[in-house]
Amino acid sequence: MQGPTLDVHTDFSGLGLTTNESPFIEQSRQRGELYIRQPYDLYTSANHRAWQQLYGRMIPQWERYANRHFLEGLATLCLPQDSVPHLEDVNRFLQPRTGFRAKAVSGYVPAFQFFDCLRNREFPTTITIRRGDHLEYLPEPDIFHDLAGHVPMHTDPHFAEALVRFGTCAHTAVEVAARIFDPEERAHALTSIIRALARMFWFTIEFGLMGTANELKVYGSGLLSSHGEIEHAVTSPDVQRFPFQLEWVINQSFEINRYQPLLFWIRSFDHLFELVGTLETWMKQGKLNHVAAGEPVVNERDLMSFLEPAK
Numbered sequence: 522m523q524g525p526t527l528d529v530h531t532d533f534s535g536l537g538l539t540t541n542e543s544p545f546i547e548q549s550r551q552r553g554e555l556y557i558r559q560p561y562d563l564y565t566s567a568n569h570r571a572w573q574q575l576y577g578r579m580i581p582q583w584e585r586y587a588n589r590h591f592l593e594g595l596a597t598l599c600l601p602q603d604s605v606p607h608l609e610d611v612n613r614f615l616q617p618r619t620g621f622r623a624k625a626v627s628g629y630v631p632a633f634q635f636f637d638c639l640r641n642r643e644f645p646t647t648i649t650i651r652r653g654d655h656l657e658y659l660p661e662p663d664i665f666h667d668l669a670g671h672v673p674m675h676t677d678p679h680f681a682e683a684l685v686r687f688g689t690c691a692h693t694a695v696e697v698a699a700r701i702f703d704p705e706e707r708a709h710a711l712t713s714i715i716r717a718l719a720r721m722f723w724f725t726i727e728f729g730l731m732g733t734a735n736e737l738k739v740y741g742s743g744l745l746s747s748h749g750e751i752e753h754a755v756t757s758p759d760v761q762r763f764p765f766q767l768e769w770v771i772n773q774s775f776e777i778n779r780y781q782p783l784l785f786w787i788r789s790f791d792h793l794f795e796l797v798g799t800l801e802t803w804m805k806q807g808k809l810n811h812v813a814a815g816e817p818v819v820n821e822r823d824l825m826s827f828l829e830p831a832k
């Protein structure tokens with residue numbers, strides 16, 4: 522999708538699309554534009570070099586630790602190794618496989634809108650890239666995390682169905698909340714449901730492992746885009762790895778700014794699809810209305826996105 526055109530008098534040339542340093546993104550946000558175009562000419566040689574470095578050092582890690590569906594997806598997408606990909610090119614390979622497409626965004630997408638995009642087989646995709654001298658840790662997503670970490674998984678039909686089911690869950694959450702008459706009780710229940718949904722997403726889509734206790738591979742995008750953590754997740758004795766247990770996961774806090782000490786593994790993407798279905802059933806039964814407090818904190822913007830999803 523093409524966003525609004527740039528003001529012809531604004532010259533962004535040479536300033537790049539670097540995380541937290543991009544005037545193009547800043548101005549898009551100021552104009553309230555969430556869905557934007559990818560102004561490809563604005564990427565600097567430093568931006569392309571950062572992609573090249575990030576991609577190059579992940580290749581041996583992926584070959585060792587990534588699940589085969591990811592590796593197949595990577596081959597399908599034909600991502601360039603030496604320059605930031607064009608979203609249009611990625612979508613040309615992706616869309617015929619599962620209907621999914623990467624959709625450029627200017628920044629944070631409120632929770633309901635994010636899940637609603639998944640339901641429509643659109644993946645909100647950051648277009649900025651981290652600085653070349655800050656390759657290791659980034660608290661927010663960038664195009665490497667989104668395109669190289671997430672999007673190859675979207676070529677797998679079974680994974681794609683599970684992702685769409687997450688989107689359906691968000692709509693179910695709105696329906697469940699609408700049936701609670703008391704506004705305070707409704708906000709409390711919805712906050713709890715969003716927290717459960719976020720925890721489920723975190724321990725599967727972002728940090729999931731797949732296989733058996735004896736042989737685990739990575740399918741979570743947070744791990745697939747992290748040079749250090751992908752190996753740590755699979756091999757470190759400091760990580761606890763358990764078969765996926767939904768009762769546990771929906772009540773489990775997590776911290777985003779450290780290597781994850783606790784991970785869960787699933788058997789297959791059909792298994793994941795079933796688990797998201799069970800989550801939805803529990804939601805309808807009111808079982809998610811009081812999950813354990815703790816991270817992630819559900820902010821006002823995310824809560825409002827569910828309370829007033831049309832806005």
Ligand SMILES: [Fe+2]
Binds near residue numbers: 662666671727742743
């Ligand atoms: Fe992510």
